[in-house]
Amino acid sequence: MRFVSIQQGVRRAVALADAEGALRGYWQGEPGYPGSLDAYVARGAGGLRDLAGLLAAGTRIDAAGATYLPVLSGEGRKIICVGLNYKDHAAESGYKSPDHPTLFVRFASSLVGHGAPIVRPSDSTQLDFEGELVAVIGKGGRRIPRERALDHVCAYSIFNDGSVRDVQHRTPQWTLGKNYDGTGAFGPQLVTADELPPGGAGLRIRTRLNGQVVQDASTSDLVFDVATLVRDISAAVTLEPGDILVTGTPSGVGAARKPPLWMKPGDVCEVEIEGLGILRNPIVDEASAAS
CATH class of the missing domain: 3.90.850.10 (Fumarylacetoacetase-like, C-terminal domain)
Structure with a gap:
């Protein structure tokens, strides 16, 4: 499983990437938006499996013009x-x-x-x-x-x-x-x-x-x-x-x-x-x- 965090304007998205790099997931504000990747990593491998299931049901995300964020924010972590x-x-x-x-x-x-x-x-x-x-x-x-x-x-x-x-x-x-x-x-x-x-x-x-x-x-x-x-x-x-x-x-x-x-x-x-x-x-x- 491969995850990315991106931002376009004021909106953020969390997405699952396939082998070709195509993204599927949700933009912030959309129904189904799961929140930050950090929160699921904090739940360990099980959390990432849960997140992958949620994102796989999302829509294709066009990352053109979007900015990649650090995959994890590091905030509150070592x-x-x-x-x-x-x-x-x-x-x-x-x-x-x-x-x-x-x-x-x-x-x-x-x-x-x-x-x-x-x-x-x-x-x-x-x-x-x-x-x-x-x-x-x-x-x-x-x-x-x-x-x-x-x-x-x-x-x-x-x-x-x-x-x-x-x-x-x-x-x-x-x-x-x-x-x-x-x-x-x-x-x-x-x-x-x-x-x-x-x-x-x-x-x-x-x-x-x-x-x-x-x-x-x-x-x-x-x-x-x-x-x-x-x-x-x-x-x-x-x-x-x-x-x-x-x-x-x-x-x-x-x-x-x-x-x-x-x-x-x-x-x-x-x-x-x-x-x-x-x-x-x-x-x-x-x-x-x-x-």
Whole structure:
């Protein structure tokens, strides 16, 4: 099952996407409109099955002129990101491969959807790309054992963890440089776990900047796979349905290149993950986004 959230004017829609990308569902205000996708994810895999049944009975939705929203709003939920989770990326960044997951958080205010602009802030030109696999928690818990961890994941998606590098590295804590408004692209689809290999393993992940491949790896190269992340994070933090785990980026980031390759206004960045589609975003500067 594949879900999208879109907006046209002031109206929102939740829709089910078929294999060809055609959408079926309801616009806000129509009889049968089920409410937000977030609410059904909060009910776990069963909630998503219920939602699919409702949307399948809806009408065909023409997405022309519509704006894709982040597939989940992240509001009221944890967005937990993993750094240095591919060995080659840790090496290119000047770190040894970590013995434990390196975690930071994102805030919902930083998220944008597929097709929406990623915003380069006015106080930096060092806006970097990071294509990443997202795992979404569908069943909460604390101290979840690794052998049952994937039972707690209901869906997957794609993330571009736009990073303001000079701000990120001003201090040992990365949070500020990872949370500028309009830098975390998320989507375009929320894909249920049964559509993918267990843990989203073995999927090709590629990032392209203006059509040039800049990252190319497999999700099997994760230092800490999804099951391990669920185990290790839940040892400290109670995970809740709707929590979002952004699992880390492979090598090839702009900061590690000589000379560095930063995203700039006019660029288009795409993250493609096998089985999940393509997340595409243009880059604009902050002044343009505000006008």
